[in-house]
Amino acid sequence: MKNRLLAPLLIITLTALTVGCSKEFSGTGKPVKPDEYNLALDFKPSVDSLRLKLDSVYTNIWGENYSVSAFKFYISKIDLINTDSNKIYSINAENYFLVDAADSTTWTVKLKSAPFRYNKVAFIVGVDSLRNVSGAQTGDLDPAKGMFWTWNSGYIMAKLEGKSSSSTAANNKFEYHIGGFSGPDNVLRKTVLLFPFGEYSEVLPGSSSVITIKANVNAWFYNPHDLKIEDKPVVTTPGPEAKAVSENYSKMFTVTEISN
Amino acid sequence: MKKTGVTITGLVVLIALCVNINSCRKSDARKGPSSLTFNIPAGFPAPAYDFTSNPLTQEGFNLGKKLFYDGRLSKDGNFPCGSCHQQFAAFATFDHDLSHGFNDQFTTRNAPGLYNLAWHKAMHWDGGINHIENQPLAPITAPNEMAEDITNVISKLKADEEYKRMFVAAFGDDEINSQRMLKSLTQFMLMLVSADSKYDRVKKGTATFTAAEQSGYVIFQSKCASCHKEPLFTDLSYRNNGLVISNFLQDFGRMRITNKKEDSLKFKVPSLRNIELTFPYMHDGRFYTIDQVLNHYATGVQNSATLDPLLQNRIALSTTERLNMRAFLKTLTDSSFVKDSRFAE
Numbered sequence: 001m002k003n004r005l006l007a008p009l010l011i012i013t014l015t016a017l018t019v020g021c022s023k024e025f026s027g028t029g030k031p032v033k034p035d036e037y038n039l040a041l042d043f044k045p046s047v048d049s050l051r052l053k054l055d056s057v058y059t060n061i062w063g064e065n066y067s068v069s070a071f072k073f074y075i076s077k078i079d080l081i082n083t084d085s086n087k088i089y090s091i092n093a094e095n096y097f098l099v100d101a102a103d104s105t106t107w108t109v110k111l112k113s114a115p116f117r118y119n120k121v122a123f124i125v126g127v128d129s130l131r132n133v134s135g136a137q138t139g140d141l142d143p144a145k146g147m148f149w150t151w152n153s154g155y156i157m158a159k160l161e162g163k164s165s166s167s168t169a170a171n172n173k174f175e176y177h178i179g180g181f182s183g184p185d186n187v188l189r190k191t192v193l194l195f196p197f198g199e200y201s202e203v204l205p206g207s208s209s210v211i212t213i214k215a216n217v218n219a220w221f222y223n224p225h226d227l228k229i230e231d232k233p234v235v236t237t238p239g240p241e242a243k244a245v246s247e248n249y250s251k252m253f254t255v256t257e258i259s260n
Numbered sequence: 261m262k263k264t265g266v267t268i269t270g271l272v273v274l275i276a277l278c279v280n281i282n283s284c285r286k287s288d289a290r291k292g293p294s295s296l297t298f299n300i301p302a303g304f305p306a307p308a309y310d311f312t313s314n315p316l317t318q319e320g321f322n323l324g325k326k327l328f329y330d331g332r333l334s335k336d337g338n339f340p341c342g343s344c345h346q347q348f349a350a351f352a353t354f355d356h357d358l359s360h361g362f363n364d365q366f367t368t369r370n371a372p373g374l375y376n377l378a379w380h381k382a383m384h385w386d387g388g389i390n391h392i393e394n395q396p397l398a399p400i401t402a403p404n405e406m407a408e409d410i411t412n413v414i415s416k417l418k419a420d421e422e423y424k425r426m427f428v429a430a431f432g433d434d435e436i437n438s439q440r441m442l443k444s445l446t447q448f449m450l451m452l453v454s455a456d457s458k459y460d461r462v463k464k465g466t467a468t469f470t471a472a473e474q475s476g477y478v479i480f481q482s483k484c485a486s487c488h489k490e491p492l493f494t495d496l497s498y499r500n501n502g503l504v505i506s507n508f509l510q511d512f513g514r515m516r517i518t519n520k521k522e523d524s525l526k527f528k529v530p531s532l533r534n535i536e537l538t539f540p541y542m543h544d545g546r547f548y549t550i551d552q553v554l555n556h557y558a559t560g561v562q563n564s565a566t567l568d569p570l571l572q573n574r575i576a577l578s579t580t581e582r583l584n585m586r587a588f589l590k591t592l593t594d595s596s597f598v599k600d601s602r603f604a605e
Contacts, residue, residue, distance in 0.1 A: 135314075138440075142439065152517050
């Protein structure tokens with residue numbers, strides 16, 4: 001009897017102790033300190049089976065040669081899922097991560113998850129609409145990161161830039177700056193990735209599990225929409241074309257390896 | 261037994277809360293910035309800006325003002341915000357249709373006056389900027405305006421000892437980043453409240469209109485006030501007021517933002533406050549006098565698919581009505597605002 005009464009009161013006490021002085025993160029900070037994470041998503045910028053090297057020449061499905069000078073994308077609203085029990089653990093929605101092919105320190109997204117076995121991960125490629133209309137942000141959302149449109153407020157959710165002899169634009173450049181967070185041309189896409197058959201990410205306190213995810217540039221150019229550099233070298237405003245490109249790149253991810 | 265349990269636990273909760281309060285107080289003991297009050301003028305609606313996300317402080321405002329007048333926010337040092345937004349012109353560019361920017365270039369639109377911005381839900385003539393805090397990024401990075409890069413601006417600020425001191429005063433530590441720069445600039449912009457014109461004093465009962473001003477006010481209310489709605493003198497909507505499109509600028513207004521045909525040629529309704537000081541008029545500054553504007557509404561309005569329905573029949577005024585209208589519009593000049601030393605460089 002006593003215990004039944006005490007338990008909820010103790011919870012209140014503990015909550016009072018922990019909540020009272022907690023710092024508020026204005027949607028941008030990374031509350032996970034590097035030494036506190038127990039799970040990491042390790043993104044590998046790639047072109048099919050090759051690791052992406054900036055300024056090297058590759059070929060897309062249409063036979064067009066191209067090189068990449070910038071490849072960046074936002075990841076947010078990460079869910080870890082166990083399909084056996086349908087348990088879902090949602091990482092703090094206020095975390096936004098910019099993965100930038102030019103900066104390998106950004107490839108590893110460090111997270112703190114509830115200890116469990118997971119075999120599926122889901123995330124949004126991009127930055128949710130609320131954060132697009134909430135004024136000045138910092139951390140990975142700092143406009144200095146070059147992923148914010150200053151004349152038509154909003155984040156560029158994913159960016160692919162480079163050169164291609166197939167491009168009809170000035171200096172053979174091609175530029176895909178994909179954004180738009182509202183209405184029918186919203187480019188926010190949820191990506192759900194099942195792990196390789198039979199593999200689980202074992203999240204335990206005090207150790208870290210790493211989920212390696214390939215991000216394949218060549219996936220930008222097809223499925224479900226054909227994107228030929230020759231036909232469309234520049235997409236840099238929100239609209240139906242940006243939406244189509246987002247439907248392609250949301251399929252660029254594959255979980256290649258789990259290490260516990 | 262049950263009672264004792266509850267009491268003991270209650271005590272534990274109390275102690276926990278006390279410990280908590282004390283631990284918080286310790287960090288608050290350091291002298292922080294002093295808060296600044298935002299006064300909503302009588303008769304004004306609730307501001308659109310959420311002040312809880314950026315509480316106004318004297319130190320934040322001071323920092324914002326320094327940034328506003330600092331040329332280092334531009335590439336070559338010559339174009340602070342204040343170069344196009346001049347206080348004596350109610351923070352528009354005096355006597356310029358378009359303003360000057362980096363490398364002898366012109367802007368593509370007329371610089372609007374800056375006042376009563378706390379009530380604006382979106383910035384720019386086309387409403388493309390959805391939050392005032394992000395507004396400064398547009399002129400800072402536009403190649404024909406300040407032409408600078410955000411990372412460069414932040415490095416310049418970081419290299420300056422006085423900025424370090426001012427960021428500490430405003431935010432508690434010496435971290436200098438774009439978010440803090442933008443929030444302090446916003447504090448300065450929010451404080452630019454213009455509500456002390458003769459019109460405002462008449463509303464308060466401390467002044468009276470002349471006969472001409474009063475007649476002008478009556479005409480204004482019947483013919484202009486549905487778009488230039490009191491007390492902001494704009495309803496903040498986007499409308500096509502029938503201007504002939506400029507072949508050179510090819511500016512379709514809000515359609516560029518929304519991608520919607522029905523927004524073609526629509527621009528934000530400008531406030532008429534301080535109209536005497538903010539000439540030339542319209543999004544491209546094509547009219548230099550109030551008379552030219554009145555001529556446009558009387559005979560110049562062009563029909564098009566998106567023309568505002570309120571202008572279908574034009575707005576004709578007699579000669580006397582025009583005189584009275586001009587007299588009334590001049591009562592919207594806020595001479596204390598344009599001389600307010602708090603906002604001066």
